[in-house]
Amino acid sequence: MGALSEKNALIERPRGAGKRRRAPAGQRVARLAILVLVLGYLVVPLLAMLEFSTRGDLDKATNTFPRSLQAFAAIFTYPNLVDGILASLQIAALTVFGMLLLLVPTMVWTVVRVPRMRRVIEFLCLLPLAIPAIVIVVGIAPVYQWMGQHLGSIGGSPLTLTFISIILVLPYSYRAIDASLRSIDVATLADAARSLGAGWPRTIFQVIVPNIRGGILSASVLAIALVLGEFTISNLLSFSTVQVVIYLLGKRDPYVSVAVSLVALVFAFVLLFVISRFAPGADTSTQRAAEEPA
Amino acid sequence: MTEPSASMSTPSASSTVAGPAQSGAGTSRFKGAGNYLALLPFLFYVGLFLVLPTLIVTLGALSTNDGQLTMSNIAALFTTDVFLASLIKSLELAVITAVLGAVVGGLLCWAVVRGDPNGLLRQLVVAASGVLAQFGGVMLAFAFLATFGFNGLITLFLKNNLGIGMDMSWLYSLTGLAIVYTYFQIPLMLIIFLPSLDGLRQEWFDASASLGGSAWSFWRHVGGPILAPSFLGALLLLFTNAFSAYATAQALISQGCVLITQQIACQMQSEVILGQENVGKALALWMIVIVSVVMLIYAWIQRRASRWVK
Numbered sequence: 001m002g003a004l005s006e007k008n009a010l011i012e013r014p015r016g017a018g019k020r021r022r023a024p025a026g027q028r029v030a031r032l033a034i035l036v037l038v039l040g041y042l043v044v045p046l047l048a049m050l051e052f053s054t055r056g057d058l059d060k061a062t063n064t065f066p067r068s069l070q071a072f073a074a075i076f077t078y079p080n081l082v083d084g085i086l087a088s089l090q091i092a093a094l095t096v097f098g099m100l101l102l103l104v105p106t107m108v109w110t111v112v113r114v115p116r117m118r119r120v121i122e123f124l125c126l127l128p129l130a131i132p133a134i135v136i137v138v139g140i141a142p143v144y145q146w147m148g149q150h151l152g153s154i155g156g157s158p159l160t161l162t163f164i165s166i167i168l169v170l171p172y173s174y175r176a177i178d179a180s181l182r183s184i185d186v187a188t189l190a191d192a193a194r195s196l197g198a199g200w201p202r203t204i205f206q207v208i209v210p211n212i213r214g215g216i217l218s219a220s221v222l223a224i225a226l227v228l229g230e231f232t233i234s235n236l237l238s239f240s241t242v243q244v245v246i247y248l249l250g251k252r253d254p255y256v257s258v259a260v261s262l263v264a265l266v267f268a269f270v271l272l273f274v275i276s277r278f279a280p281g282a283d284t285s286t287q288r289a290a291e292e293p294a
Numbered sequence: 295m296t297e298p299s300a301s302m303s304t305p306s307a308s309s310t311v312a313g314p315a316q317s318g319a320g321t322s323r324f325k326g327a328g329n330y331l332a333l334l335p336f337l338f339y340v341g342l343f344l345v346l347p348t349l350i351v352t353l354g355a356l357s358t359n360d361g362q363l364t365m366s367n368i369a370a371l372f373t374t375d376v377f378l379a380s381l382i383k384s385l386e387l388a389v390i391t392a393v394l395g396a397v398v399g400g401l402l403c404w405a406v407v408r409g410d411p412n413g414l415l416r417q418l419v420v421a422a423s424g425v426l427a428q429f430g431g432v433m434l435a436f437a438f439l440a441t442f443g444f445n446g447l448i449t450l451f452l453k454n455n456l457g458i459g460m461d462m463s464w465l466y467s468l469t470g471l472a473i474v475y476t477y478f479q480i481p482l483m484l485i486i487f488l489p490s491l492d493g494l495r496q497e498w499f500d501a502s503a504s505l506g507g508s509a510w511s512f513w514r515h516v517g518g519p520i521l522a523p524s525f526l527g528a529l530l531l532l533f534t535n536a537f538s539a540y541a542t543a544q545a546l547i548s549q550g551c552v553l554i555t556q557q558i559a560c561q562m563q564s565e566v567i568l569g570q571e572n573v574g575k576a577l578a579l580w581m582i583v584i585v586s587v588v589m590l591i592y593a594w595i596q597r598r599a600s601r602w603v604k
Contacts, residue, residue, distance in 0.1 A: 038401065246433070
């Protein structure tokens with residue numbers, strides 16, 4: 001951090017300023033040391049991914065690797081990988097759509113009409129946090145077996161993972177939307193819209209939804225990132241999503257696997273960073289929603 | 295169960311909603327049960343894809359292959375050495391990486407919170423933490439393979455530049471798992487714990503200072519006790535996070551069933567031993583029990599924490 005933020009810290013965070021007066025050098029050194037050490041630990045493996053994935057063929061003479069983007073180019077030579085990426089992107093889109101359709105009307109309705117059910121809905125939405133993904137797989141495998149046998153090609157499609165993905169993203173999406181809902185007066189907005197003659201669909205989608213855009217955006221981004229990173233369930237149900245293909249490819253062509261992983265991580269990072277920077281009020285809700293483990 | 299932490303940063307938000315919401319409750323009493331019907335699609339969906347699987351696991355764990363009630367699947371955890379060993383390994387790993395992640399991540403929080411709350415550093419760190427903490431078990435395993443694997447950056451650097459041919463097989467052992475797990479536990483700690491550190495009030499420090507307290511005595515008598523419940527809560531979340539993890543372990547150690555999650559997967563994929571088909575479900579039920587107990591303690595701690603940080 002530069003001098004600017006130090007100055008800001010003096011203005012906005014007098015607590016820090018107070019302590020700095022007491023132990024200026026010690027505190028600053030400690031802070032810097034922690035930032036360098038911990039962020040270093042977090043950054044080195046990512047740099048290693050970059051170095052690893054940009055290696056060309058070994059130059060025998062110098063025993064070094066020339067830089068090359070061949071691993072990234074090779075992504076498109078693996079049809080499985082492209083299919084996996086496409087499948088995951090489609091699941092992500094369907095999950096966002098389904099999650100919003102399921103969650104937004106229910107949550108709005110709960111706040112406006114049946115507030116006593118709010119705790120129940122919250123409990124159900126947060127429940128996936130207490131049930132590890134591996135456990136959900138064990139329980140849902142029979143359901144998928146049934147779908148595979150009875151629903152023909154639809155039942156065997158990786159897109160059916162959408163059903164579980166919606167469950168997996170519930171806690172995160174719930175919190176993001178809940179934070180937005182709490183920041184506006186939903187009941188009054190709904191009353192106003194209704195008294196002007198709007199039906200419920202119109203009230204929810206044209207009046208409430210525009211007011212909770214920040215939360216909806218955060219919820220969607222978290223859902224996309226979670227779906228793109230999901231491995232446990234797709235692997236055990238034998239669906240070739242991007243993570244499963246990366247995992248399998250890792251044994252054959254680690255360079256391409258690392259390249260795809262890096263692209264996916266950077267993609268998720270850019271999504272989250274853009275949200276935290278530009279979505280109004282989304283910073284805290286993203287953070288809050290991301291508060292608990294997957 | 296996370297209500298308190300949600301209201302922590304927006305103290306006024308809940309009261310804003312509570313007023314009109316309660317008046318809504320008043321009118322809904324007269325409108326009857328119709329209002330509840332609108333919740334049916336949601337309840338049906340969650341019932342089908344969350345509650346039903348949990349029931350399948352629970353009932354399966356308690357029954358034989360032909361549906362007779364039995365305790366032998368549940369008991370298999372204690373009567374079969376490999377199951378117990380994998381549970382113990384999972385618990386060890388979860389405890390060690392939760393403590394490491396909480397301590398190191400807590401320090402990182404302190405370092406980050408000292409800066410500008412809207413600054414670039416903080417936003418970068420928070421966004422990166424979100425990614426590393428939650429979105430890539432397999433990818434993080436590959437990151438470490440690219441670092442310490444046979445052809446990894448550090449391995450090659452040591453070999454080519456320093457002439458040290460280090461044995462990196464530790465990466466595929468419990469030690470390696472602990473290091474990779476800690477790698478995603480630290481960012482998770484940051485995401486969970488940062489709001490609590492933000493909640494420490496200026497007035498408390500001023501009060502402590504005006505009574506002659508040093509920075510140390512502030513943390514010893516004020517900051518520490520106030521943050522203790524949040525810290526413990528975060529520690530528990532980190533524990534369940536590591537305990538439930540499967541992807542990273544599977545990507546690093548794809549052969550064998552080392553952890554309890556892998557053991558369940560192995561049981562599921564090779565249900566061969568006759569009469570043992572439901573053992574995987576029993577192990578899964580044990581996981582639910584352990585995680586639920588931890589989450590209950592977490593909810594209790596959160597309630598205590600919310601008394602202080604409002």
